[in-house]
Amino acid sequence: MHPASTARAVRIRRAESRDAAALAEFCARTFRETYDAHNSEEDMALHLHTHFSEALQRAEIADADAVMLVAEHEGALAGYAKVRRGAAPACVGGERPVEVQRFYVDRAWQGTGLAYRLMDAAHEWARALGADTLWLGVWERNPRAIAFYGKCGFMDVGAWTFTLGTDVQNDRLMVQKVGG
Ligand SMILES: CC(C)(COP(=O)(O)OP(=O)(O)OC[C@H]1O[C@@H](n2cnc3c(N)ncnc32)[C@H](O)[C@@H]1OP(=O)(O)O)[C@@H](O)C(=O)NCCC(=O)NCCS
Incomplete structure (x- = not known):
């Protein structure tokens, strides 16, 4: 694990089209590392194939309703986040919801503090997208992420389902107000 002092030197910036290839590889790897243990290889392969191509990343980076953020250190990706404005489930509330989609x-x-810096940046960009409410879905079997979001001030307001490959899974929905 990198020391916290190094994490403070990681640069967080908005992704550009030229990041699409590296992002596609990073997205697929981190997704697999996070969920591999609890999912079949068939479902994992299907999800990776349909979600993380370079072309899809390029399109997501160009989406006018979204902001893709990358954290990088010495030319390598250390993390990423995506916020997107749009309709939200009723329990989210708010007039201008923005989702932390990834x-x-x-x-x-x-564990280095980088996640908090990335969340601060997500907040900042959500505000720039006009958000009054920030929300997200997180798998009920991802306790580390649920704990992290709770420490960031997100509150559990309900549930919805997420389909990984062919497997329908339960997500918790978490919400936080965005200050002016
Ligand atoms: C979720 C994530 C962003 C959190 O960032 P992080 O740097 O790991 O955050 P922290 O180290 O502060 O960990 C969050 C808390 O969970 C705790 N935690 C660690 N492992 C845990 C586990 N298995 N069960 C419950 N809590 C756990 C940590 O101890 C910490 O709490 P503490 O500060 O009170 O000790 C990061 O772990 C991550 O990217 N995980 C993989 C991808 C992912 O799950 N993304 C979320 C998709 S919705």
């Missing part, structure tokens, strides 16, 4: 910190950077 939030991943590489293993070597977990």
Whole structure:
């Protein structure tokens, strides 16, 4: 694990089109590392194939309703996050919800404080997208992420389902107000 002092030197910036290839590889790897133990290889392969191509990352980076953030250190990705404005489930509330659609910190950077800096940046960009409410879905079997979001001030307001490959899974929905 990297020391916290190094984590403070990690640069967080908005992704650009030229990041798409590296991002696609990083997204797929971190997704697999996070969920591999609890999912079949078939479901994992299907999800990776349908979600993390370079072309899809390029399109997501260009999405006018979204901001993709990357954290990088010495030219390598250390984490990424994506916020997107749009409709939200009723229990989220708020007039202008923005979702934290993705939030991943590489293993070597977990526990270093980088995740908090990335969440601060996500907040900042959510505000720039006009948000009054920030929300997310997190798998009920991901206790570390649930604990982290709780420490960031998110409150559990309900549940929805997420399909990984062919497997329908339960997510907790968590919400936080965005200050002016
Ligand atoms: C979720 C994530 C962003 C959190 O960042 P982090 O740097 O690991 O955050 P922390 O180290 O502060 O960990 C959060 C808390 O969970 C605790 N924790 C660690 N492992 C845990 C576990 N197995 N069960 C419950 N809590 C756990 C930590 O101890 C910490 O609490 P503490 O500060 O009171 O000790 C990061 O772990 C990550 O990217 N994980 C993989 C991707 C992922 O799950 N993304 C979320 C998708 S919704």
